[in-house]
Amino acid sequence: MSTGSLIDAGGRLMRRPLVARVMAARGGALVVTGLGAPTYDVAAAGEDGRNFHFWGAMGLAASAGLGLAMARPGTRVLVVTGDGEMMMGVGSLATIANIAPSNLGILVLDNQSFGETGEQSGLTAGPTDIAAMATGAGIADAEYIEGENRIEAMIGALYKHPGPVVRVARIAPGEDPKVLPEWDGPTQVRTFRQTLS
Amino acid sequence: MTWSQDVFTVLHTEAIGTIATVPDGGLVELLNLCEASDETTVVTLSTEEEGMGLLFGLHLGGSRGALFMQSSGTGNCINALSLPAITRTPCLMLVTMRGQQGEMNPWQVPMGQGVVPAFEAMGVTCLWARAADDIGPRFLQATDLAFGRGERVAVLIDQSVIGTKEFAK
Numbered sequence: 366m367s368t369g370s371l372i373d374a375g376g377r378l379m380r381r382p383l384v385a386r387v388m389a390a391r392g393g394a395l396v397v398t399g400l401g402a403p404t405y406d407v408a409a410a411g412e413d414g415r416n417f418h419f420w421g422a423m424g425l426a427a428s429a430g431l432g433l434a435m436a437r438p439g440t441r442v443l444v445v446t447g448d449g450e451m452m453m454g455v456g457s458l459a460t461i462a463n464i465a466p467s468n469l470g471i472l473v474l475d476n477q478s479f480g481e482t483g484e485q486s487g488l489t490a491g492p493t494d495i496a497a498m499a500t501g502a503g504i505a506d507a508e509y510i511e512g513e514n515r516i517e518a519m520i521g522a523l524y525k526h527p528g529p530v531v532r533v534a535r536i537a538p539g540e541d542p543k544v545l546p547e548w549d550g551p552t553q554v555r556t557f558r559q560t561l562s
Numbered sequence: 563m564t565w566s567q568d569v570f571t572v573l574h575t576e577a578i579g580t581i582a583t584v585p586d587g588g589l590v591e592l593l594n595l596c597e598a599s600d601e602t603t604v605v606t607l608s609t610e611e612e613g614m615g616l617l618f619g620l621h622l623g624g625s626r627g628a629l630f631m632q633s634s635g636t637g638n639c640i641n642a643l644s645l646p647a648i649t650r651t652p653c654l655m656l657v658t659m660r661g662q663q664g665e666m667n668p669w670q671v672p673m674g675q676g677v678v679p680a681f682e683a684m685g686v687t688c689l690w691a692r693a694a695d696d697i698g699p700r701f702l703q704a705t706d707l708a709f710g711r712g713e714r715v716a717v718l719i720d721q722s723v724i725g726t727k728e729f730a731k
Contacts, residue, residue, distance in 0.1 A: 395623075421644050424611065425642055425645055427615070428614070429615040429616070429619035432580075432615065432619020432625075432627065433622050435580060435623070436621075454612065457608065457612045459608050460608055550651075554622065554650070554651060562624075
């Protein structure tokens, strides 16, 4: 497991090494990524047939994770997405809370901005707190994470706690080099399903 | 057999185990059958577009689902239909129509009248069921198109089958 620093000079979590750490601990988990930087972050950690990367359809990553978790109840499913993507599908947190899939974890990378479109300020830059919204939706195991002290606990929760689990990690703004995974839909689906079978 | 029993039979024979829905009055009997069945899980959504993600995730994991909704919900699905479109994955929908003949609530009319052009713009095959006896066969046909060919397909149940909702003022 990587032991490199996860924080920048300002003490803020850096998304790329954070996601690399999370991916290194995946074991047999299936991973769904929300469009934009979360897709590139997970791709940068290494291609894997058990990843499905969104390149559009904003707001649906958590719902797709729910469907996958329901179809594969014996396998851990991790959704890695951004704050804007999660906000667009924020009602799905209530749907997930009601179904309560014990094998689903959701990691929201919260840079408080729309990084893909020019760093415009996001809703979580204001008073909005996605972890609190998850709790209000009925997901009791939801937490906001700042700094690196509780990262190992966060990773353990995402993969091991009875789901659903939500962790919202406050990350530094700014863009990393784009690492572009497969974007052809049928190819991704075929690879994913063949890897499962 | 009622049309709801016909559709429920197709769910059983085609191994469609998950029903995503934002409910409608016309779906009461069918949703009750699904709720009562050990083989069917009903997922209540906050908005219909979540159904696109859910059905996709089920397919990725090797399971089958369908989305049941009223016509006003179809508009909520438009950009979300990009997902089954670009991945060529099954998207099976059953829609109870409002905003047609005899509709008493004018707020139902704009989306009711927009269902077919909006769906067709997103590549959804629309199959009309204009009589109760048509619904089961149309739903089976839709199932074949969705799971056999990876299409987006909706069975639209004409409002004349369901009847209109009365509003006393």
